[in-house]
Amino acid sequence: MADFFDHLNDILFLDIETASLTEKFEDLPERIQEEWLKKERLIQSSADQNEPGDLYFDRAGIHAEFGQVVCVGVGYFQWKKKDKKLVFRSKCYADPEERELLLEFKALLEKKKWILCAHNGKEFDFPYLCRRMLVQGIALPEPLQIAGKKPWEVRHLDTMELWKFGDYKHYTRLELLASIFAVPSSKDDLDGSQVNTTFHLEKDVEKIKKYCLKDVEVTARVFLAMHPQQEELEIEIIQLEDSKKDHKD
Structure with a gap:
């Protein structure tokens, strides 16, 4: 004992608790936006009917490249x-x-x-x-x-x-x-x-x-x-x- x-x-x-780097996808630097859109295509299912950037607010926080520790x-x-x-x-x-x-x-x-x-x-x-x-x-x-x-x-x-x-x-x-x-x-x-x-x-x-x-x-x-x-x-x-x-x- x-x-x-x-x-x-x-x-x-x-x-740890994490959040997306910015509140809005459009507020990201342009290069990071481009990388997120590539990531988004990988994580969304074929049935999703999302506009580019729609998954950012809900999903970015779990990825350290697109999120932050709060x-x-x-x-x-x-x-x-x-x-x-x-x-x-x-x-x-x-x-x-x-x-x-x-x-x-x-x-x-x-x-x-x-x-x-x-x-x-x-x-x-x-x-x-x-x-x-x-x-x-x-x-x-x-x-x-x-x-x-x-x-x-x-x-x-x-x-x-x-x-x-x-x-x-x-x-x-x-x-x-x-x-x-x-x-x-x-x-x-x-x-x-x-x-x-x-x-x-x-x-x-x-x-x-x-x-x-x-x-x-x-x-x-x-x-x-x-x-x-x-x-x-x-x-x-x-x-x-x-x-x-x-x-x-």
Whole structure:
């Protein structure tokens, strides 16, 4: 049990929310417009009757070349051995300038030798962050550098991959895992399909941040459920509002 909690202290759970680079397709630079139209032809079905650019608002945000990171939620556990209690501290990095929020997140990654964990992180969150950092001229922090590393040297965990148990065809939504493990849902006020509208049209970044932090907590609780302990643990949730506040551990 002690070894598990020693390991748990080093895991940084994270989730990102993304949106299209611009509200309107027409606002993209001309060269990027041309590239999106090529991408659009690949992702639309033959039955779609869309005008060029119609899919941009709903689909561009999931592609790092045409999207942006609007917030990064993070959280980590601290084990209070005396009280037999876990404290989960979380906060969200958000800034009107994507480069600034990515620099703040990079600074966190450089404070400690973190193990990163996200749901579907290996296929979405981690590569998306890497691509947007490079687009913004930011050198990748060590935890996101995987080129040249052996598989066991890459400190990335993925709750979806853990649930696959080697079944490479098996895709499982975080909400489904939360349901079967009786973890409270993060989808009460918002879901991923609404982020672009909430960001560009409603201008409600605070709502996105709250949703993002809920997803981080759900991911962390699902991870714990995948590593059941002999006794039930109390978990105290602490959200840090100031994204510039230092992590001391």
